[in-house]
Amino acid sequence: DKKAYYRKNPQTSRYRYINDQFLELNNPQVLTKFLAEGQFPVYLQPKLSFSDRKLAGAEALVRYIDKHQVLVAPSQFIPVLESSHLIYMLDFYVFHSVCNILKRWIDEGQEVIPISVNFSRYTLTQTNFLQNLKNLWKSYDISQNLIQIEITEGSESELSAEIVTILKEVKAEGFSISIDDFGVKYANLSLFTSMDFDVLKIDKSLVEDVAKNTKAQLLIQTIVELCKKLGIQLVAEGVETEEQFQLLDRLSCDLAQGYLFSKPLPLDEFTKRYLAAI
Ligand code: C2E
Ligand code: MG
Numbered sequence: 001d002k003k004a005y006y007r008k009n010p011q012t013s014r015y016r017y018i019n020d021q022f023l024e025l026n027n028p029q030v031l032t033k034f035l036a037e038g039q040f041p042v043y044l045q046p047k048l049s050f051s052d053r054k055l056a057g058a059e060a061l062v063r064y065i066d067k068h069q070v071l072v073a074p075s076q077f078i079p080v081l082e083s084s085h086l087i088y089m090l091d092f093y094v095f096h097s098v099c100n101i102l103k104r105w106i107d108e109g110q111e112v113i114p115i116s117v118n119f120s121r122y123t124l125t126q127t128n129f130l131q132n133l134k135n136l137w138k139s140y141d142i143s144q145n146l147i148q149i150e151i152t153e154g155s156e157s158e159l160s161a162e163i164v165t166i167l168k169e170v171k172a173e174g175f176s177i178s179i180d181d182f183g184v185k186y187a188n189l190s191l192f193t194s195m196d197f198d199v200l201k202i203d204k205s206l207v208e209d210v211a212k213n214t215k216a217q218l219l220i221q222t223i224v225e226l227c228k229k230l231g232i233q234l235v236a237e238g239v240e241t242e243e244q245f246q247l248l249d250r251l252s253c254d255l256a257q258g259y260l261f262s263k264p265l266p267l268d269e270f271t272k273r274y275l276a277a278i
C-alpha cells in the first residue's frame with residue numbers, strides 16, 4: 001500500500017514526489033494530535049568551529065515516528081505538509097521545542113549555544129507569520145540571537161520579493177537569518193544585494209566537490225571572501241571526511257556540520273555528548 005506519485009506544486013508549476021503513505025498528515029486535526037503526542041521528535045546536529053573543533057551551535061532537524069514506530073526522514077513527509085500548506089504547524093512546533101530546549105539549558109546553567117530552525121517558505125508567507133513568531137517568542141525570556149531561522153535558497157527558484165520582505169522584517173525583530181543549501185544548483189548572487197543575512201550554509205554537494213575539484217575550491221574561496229567582507233558567517237554542511245575538513249579550514253570557513261563529527265542526535269544524546277552540566 002506504499003503508493004508514491006508526483007504532484008504539481010501550484011506555486012512553482014513543478015512536480016514533486018509525494019509519498020502517499022503520509023497523506024493522513026494533511027488533516028489538521030490528525031497533525032495536531034500527532035504533534036501533541038510527541039510523534040515529531042526534534043533532533044540536534046552539532047556545528048563545530050574549524051579553529052578548535054569545539055561546539056559552536058546546532059541545527060534542529062525534525063523526524064516523524066509513524067504508526068509502525070519507524071523513524072521517518074523529513075524528505076519523506078515535508079513535501080506532503082508543504083503540499084497542504086500545513087507545514088507551518090510543524091515549523092512552529094519545532095520553533096517552540098527549540099525555545100523550550102534553550103530555556104531548559106539556561107535554567108540548568110548549561111552552556112548555551114545558538115540553535116537554527118528550518119522554516120519552509122510556505123510558513124514564512126503564512127498570514128500573520130511575523131506576529132505569530134513574535135507572540136511565541138515573547139512567552140520565553142531568551143535572547144533573540146540564540147535562534148537562527150534557516151531558509152533554503154532554493155533549487156526551485158530564487159527567493160521571491162515577498163520572501164525577501166518577510167525575512168527583512170524577521171531580521172529587524174532581531175532574529176538571525178541563515179541561507180541554507182547555498183550552491184545546490186546555481187548560486188544566486190543577487191541574494192547578496194537584495195537582503196542582509198547572518199549565516200550562509202554551503203550545501204553538501206559543493207562540500208563534496210571541494211576535495212575533487214580545484215574549481216570548487218576557487219568558488220568557495222570567493223564566497224568566503226565575499227562573506228568576510230559582509231560579516232556573514234560561513235557554515236559548511238555535510239562534512240564527511242577529514243580531507244574535506246582540512247580543505248575547508250584552509251579556505252577559512254567558520255563552522256562545520258556533518259557526519260565527520262556527528263549525525264543529528266536525539267536531545268538527550270546530544271546533551272550527554274556535547275554539553276556538560278555545571
Ligand atoms: P537541511 O536543512 O539542509 O539539513 C541538513 C541535512 O543534511 C539533514 O538531513 C542532515 O541530517 C543531513 N546531513 C548532515 N550532515 C550530513 C553529512 O555529513 N552527510 C550527509 N549525507 N547528510 C548530512 P535531514 O535531517 O534528513 O533533513 C533534510 C531536510 O529536511 C533539511 O535539510 C531541511 O530542509 C528539511 N527539514 C528538517 N527539519 C525541518 C523542519 O523542522 N522544518 C522544515 N520546514 N524543514 C525541515
Ligand atoms: Mg537547514
Ligand code: MG
Pocket residue numbers: 180181201203237
Ligand atoms: Mg542544507
Ligand code: MG
Pocket residue numbers: 152180181
Ligand atoms: Mg535542505
